Amino acid sequence: MISEKQFNKEIDIIIANAIREDVGDGDHSSLACISEDARGSAKLLVKDGGIIAGVEFARQVFEYVDPGLEIDIKIKDGSPVKYDDVAFYVSGLSQSILKSERLVLNAMQRMSAIATKTNKYVKLLEGTNTKILDTRKTTPGIRALEKWAVKIGGGENHRFALYDMVMLKDNHIDFCGGITKAIEKTKKYLKDNQLDLKIIVEARNLEEIEEIIKTEGVYRILIDNFNYEDTREAVKLINGKCLTESSGGITLETARKYAECGVDYISSGALTHSVHNMDLSLKAVK
Secondary structure (H helix, E strand, O other): OOOHHHHHHHHHHHHHHHHHHHHOOOOHHHHHHOOOOOEEEEEEEEOOOEEOOOHHHHHHHHHHHOOOOEEEEOOOOOOEEOOOOEEEEEEEEHHHHHHHHHHHHHHHHHHHHHHHHHHHHHHHOOOOOOEEEOOOOOOOOOHHHHHHHHHHOOOEOOOOOOOOOEEEOHHHHHHHOOHHHHHHHHHHHHHHOOOOOOEEEEEOOHHHHHHHOOOOOOOEEEEEOOOHHHHHHHHHHHOOOOEEEEEOOOOOOOHHHHHOOOOOEEEOOHHHHOOOOOOEEEEEOO
8 A cells, every 4th residue: 555645645645636626716605695604503413323434534625624613523423423412513604514515425425335335354264364445446536535435444455555565466467578578577577667566476276376476576466266176276386485365256145265265465446336325414503
């Protein structure tokens, strides 16, 4: 993953771009009927069950829109919530609260859904040595939010993007002309460009596993679309020479069985690309 500094920069970019997109030259609905000095309060109301995520992001949005807004957090990120819980109260200029509302809700609804789904995998894998990873199958423009939500749900982040880790997948290997050639060329490229990046290599079968482990410098082998029996055999072949990761259509129904094959990680794009938003609303406190 990228550094904390770079991650925070990504969040700042998301907030600035989202407010630009939503507010434009002004929130004319609020400007038309609410005086600029009117003050009020609102509460973040939970209308669903699961794991709440995005409370800290909401605080950053309010701070960006209006540093004078005050947020009173009642439920922290990563906490279980139920219908009718109140995650926080926000108070200050009414126009500022309304300007922030949609970004806060859009982000928190999706982040909470991702954290909730991730947490289901985490609980499912309890008692094994396997950890759940996200992927790059994220919504364009808000990857940092979605990967943040995975962490809140108890999962771990895979690489952030194409630039912070090398992953040699089937197309890289085929275009390059083979696994060993791809690995050796990658190691030379990293050395020539003074890049300290980990190398992950995807294997499509046990023969490719055998070829990969003959080469030094591989951080993790991606055991892709293997059945349970072949996954166990792959872990046995690798024998701790590097880390192992199962991927490829793994679901809540199959994750535990793959973990019991002995892999270090399971990655699932479904953590971020197949979720149903948590029902949340921001309601004025009268």
